[in-house]
Amino acid sequence: MKNRVLSTAVALLALSATSATVAVAQGSTPVDHSAVASSIISDPKFKSAVATFDRDHEKIVSELIEITEIPSPPFKEKERAEAFRKKLADIGLTDVEIDEEGNVTAIRKGSAGDGKYVAVIAHLDTVFPEGTDVKVRREGTKLMAPGIGDDAKGLTSVLAYVRAIDEAKIQTKDDLLIVGSVGEEGLGDLRGVKHLFQKGKYKDKIKSALIVDGGDMETVTNGATGSKRYLVKFKGPGGHSYGAFGLVNPAFAMGEAMAQFSRTQVPADPKTTYSIGVIGGGTSVNSIPSELWMQVDMRSVSVEELAKLEMRFLEIVDRAVDTENNARSTKEGPITVTKELVGDRPAGQTDEKSDIVQSVSAVLKAYDYKPKYNTSSTDSNVPMSLGIPAVTVGRGAAGKSGRGHSLDEWVDVEKEPDVKALTAGLAMLLSVAGMSDTSQ
Numbered sequence: 001m002k003n004r005v006l007s008t009a010v011a012l013l014a015l016s017a018t019s020a021t022v023a024v025a026q027g028s029t030p031v032d033h034s035a036v037a038s039s040i041i042s043d044p045k046f047k048s049a050v051a052t053f054d055r056d057h058e059k060i061v062s063e064l065i066e067i068t069e070i071p072s073p074p075f076k077e078k079e080r081a082e083a084f085r086k087k088l089a090d091i092g093l094t095d096v097e098i099d100e101e102g103n104v105t106a107i108r109k110g111s112a113g114d115g116k117y118v119a120v121i122a123h124l125d126t127v128f129p130e131g132t133d134v135k136v137r138r139e140g141t142k143l144m145a146p147g148i149g150d151d152a153k154g155l156t157s158v159l160a161y162v163r164a165i166d167e168a169k170i171q172t173k174d175d176l177l178i179v180g181s182v183g184e185e186g187l188g189d190l191r192g193v194k195h196l197f198q199k200g201k202y203k204d205k206i207k208s209a210l211i212v213d214g215g216d217m218e219t220v221t222n223g224a225t226g227s228k229r230y231l232v233k234f235k236g237p238g239g240h241s242y243g244a245f246g247l248v249n250p251a252f253a254m255g256e257a258m259a260q261f262s263r264t265q266v267p268a269d270p271k272t273t274y275s276i277g278v279i280g281g282g283t284s285v286n287s288i289p290s291e292l293w294m295q296v297d298m299r300s301v302s303v304e305e306l307a308k309l310e311m312r313f314l315e316i317v318d319r320a321v322d323t324e325n326n327a328r329s330t331k332e333g334p335i336t337v338t339k340e341l342v343g344d345r346p347a348g349q350t351d352e353k354s355d356i357v358q359s360v361s362a363v364l365k366a367y368d369y370k371p372k373y374n375t376s377s378t379d380s381n382v383p384m385s386l387g388i389p390a391v392t393v394g395r396g397a398a399g400k401s402g403r404g405h406s407l408d409e410w411v412d413v414e415k416e417p418d419v420k421a422l423t424a425g426l427a428m429l430l431s432v433a434g435m436s437d438t439s440q
Contacts, residue, residue, distance in 0.1 A: 031355070033362035033431070040430050041366055045437075049168035053160060053422045054415075060160050060422075061143075061413045065136045068145050068152040073130040077102055077182045080124050084155060084180040091162055093178065101195035104180035105202070108162065110172040111436040116207040117177035118433040120161070121193065121379050122154035122395075123184035123213060127405050141414040149411045150404045153395040154212040155180060161426045173434030177202060184213070184379050187229070189343045193382040208356055209383045210432055214374075214394035215401055217364060217421050221392035222350040222357050223375030224384040225271075227299040228310045229343025232257075232317060237332035238283070238290030248328045250292045251282070253335045257320035258294070261313055270302035271375075272309060295342075301375050303347045314339060345377055348384030356389040359431040367424045369398070393428055397421045 040046055053060070072080035085104045089096040093106035104124070107117075126147035128134070136145040162178060164170075181192035196202055214221060234250035258276055266272040274297065281292030298313065300306035317337055325334045350357055352373055361371040376392070383390035395401075397417035403409045412418075 033355070033358040034366070036359070037362040037366045037427065037431055040363075040427055040435050043435065045168045045170050046427070046430070046435070049164035049170055049426060050419075050423045052164045052167055053419045056160075056163075057413075057415050057419060060156060063159065064148065064152055064156040064411075064413070065138075065143065067155055068136050068143075068148045069134050071130065071132070071134055072125050072147070073128060073132070074125055074186055074188055075183070076130060077124040081180060081182070084124065084159075087159055088162070088178060091159075091166055093162070099195065099200050101192055101200070102182040103192045103196055103200070105196075106178045108166075108172070108176040108178065110175045110433065112173045112434070113175035116175070116205050117202065118172075118174045119177045119179055119196075119202075119206045119209040119383075120158055120429060121179040121181050121209060121211045121213075122158045123151045123181045123192065123379060124155065125182055125185050125188055126150070127185045128407075132407070142410055142412050144408055144410040146407050146409055148409055149215070149395070149401040150409070151184070151213050151395070153401070153411055157212050157395050157422060157425055160422055161429055164426055165430075170430070171436040172430065173436055174207070176433060177206065181379055187342055189229075190345055190379060190382055193379045197382050197386060197388070206383065206388060208432060209380065209388060209390035210356075210360075210429060211379045211390065211392040212395050212425065213378050213392050215404065216396055216398040217367075217394035217424055218369045218372050218398050219374050219394055220357065220360055220364070220371045221374045221376045221378055221380060222352060222354075223301055223373070224346065224348040224381035225299050225301050225375055225377045226303060226306045226347030226381070226385075227297060227343060227345040227377060228306060228341065229298070230296045230313070231293060231340045231342045232296060233291060233293040233338045233340075234281075234321070234335060235291045235337070236288070236335045239288045239332070241286045241288055244288055244332075246329050247288060247332055248324050248330055248335045249288050250324075250335055251289055252327075253320050253324035253337070254279075254292050254294060256323055257317045260316045260320060261296075264309070264312055264316075266300075266309060267305060270300060270305055272298075272300035272302065272305045274298045274309060274313070297343075299377070301347055301349075306347060345381050346385035348381060348386075349375075350380075350384055350389050350391055354389055356391055356432055360391055360393055360428040363424055363427045363431050366427070367420060369424065393425065394421065395425070
């Protein structure tokens with residue numbers, strides 16, 4: 001496949017490689033994405049950049065271990081953010097800083113910048129709470145530790161890309177905005193990219209986004225799964241299970257809500273899901289509880305279906321409270337409920353035929369990967385929901401990572417497939433941002 005793409009590229013690019021590359025960066029006119037990918041891959045400067053991956057592979061692996069072993073629990077990413085900031089500053093990027101939300105941002109100027117940026121993003125946080133042992137264990141080429149793939153591998157890859165283009169003196173056409181984002185996981189609720197795209201100094205200045213957070217290079221996430229997450233608290237007067245028997249009981253209200261919600265029918269297409277993941281409360285086995293709570297997760301690739309599911313859930317909760325208040329005595333006070341929205345991730349999509357999706361797909365095909373389009377919940381959700389072209393792409397070779405979000409998460413850094421994945425990742429970045437002075 002690669003040879004066929006390259007031969008096609010030479011013929012086509014004799015006429016218009018440079019203008020085609022500009023078109024990819026600007027998304028203005030249809031282009032031959034395979035030809036553009038080939039022009040980048042065959043460029044001497046690109047080959048020089050790729051050579052650094054092979055030469056410095058063990059250093060890249062050492063940096064992966066270093067980053068993984070800096071704890072970065074939810075809402076406490078500061079230590080890792082400072083380390084990432086320093087590494088970007090040491091490379092020589094400009095405007096290197098940590099913003100109000102905790103994101104690390106830095107600029108690498110392009111040759112034809114128009115005041116807007118191609119954002120290259122990897123997230124700083126992990127799903128693991130404070131105190132988790134993040135020491136990396138190594139067995140040959142296999143590295144094991146919580147968060148080593150998601151997304152320490154993404155951060156390390158972005159650093160490798162920037163160092164490679166810097167050493168090879170590659171000039172992108174568009175300005176690059178390099179970002180280490182906070183709050184991608186769990187109840188972080190994408191707070192980092194929400195600030196970046198909606199409130200911060202780069203609001204309305206990002207033209208496209210390449211997020212490095214996919215499990216393997218063949219997965220191209222161009223769809224954003226939206227989600228709503230609630231913390232629901234049921235409160236009542238409480239009392240002795242025997243002496244106060246007959247009073248309203250928050251457990252019965254919550255149980256009624258859970259049972260009714262469990263019977264909710266949702267479509268398989270567009271895929272829509274729900275779950276009650278965590279429950280808690282109560283005092284003792286012989287007490288009527290005064291408070292119980294549950295955390296609820298609802299997801300859909302459809303904005304409309306997610307809104308319908310959310311409305312049904314809220315109605316069920318209110319109805320369950322009314323049912324309990326009508327079933328038992330409220331002389332000491334009724335059951336009350338609070339419904340706190342603790343997670344709101346927007347749905348969205350980048351069209352499969354868009355320039356950014358076709359650009360990264362052409363690169364993957366040139367390296368004999370088979371792109372698989374995917375819908376998930378990543379930092380891409382926010383730009384997609386705003387209509388900004390965005391994709392989440394892989395951080396490693398297929399089959400070379402596993403057990404994400406578990407204590408025994410692992411990645412395999414075998415040199416040949418790892419260097420190939422880094423090479424394809426860099427080519428994807430350059431295909432989206434454009435590359436100046438290609439040899440063709």
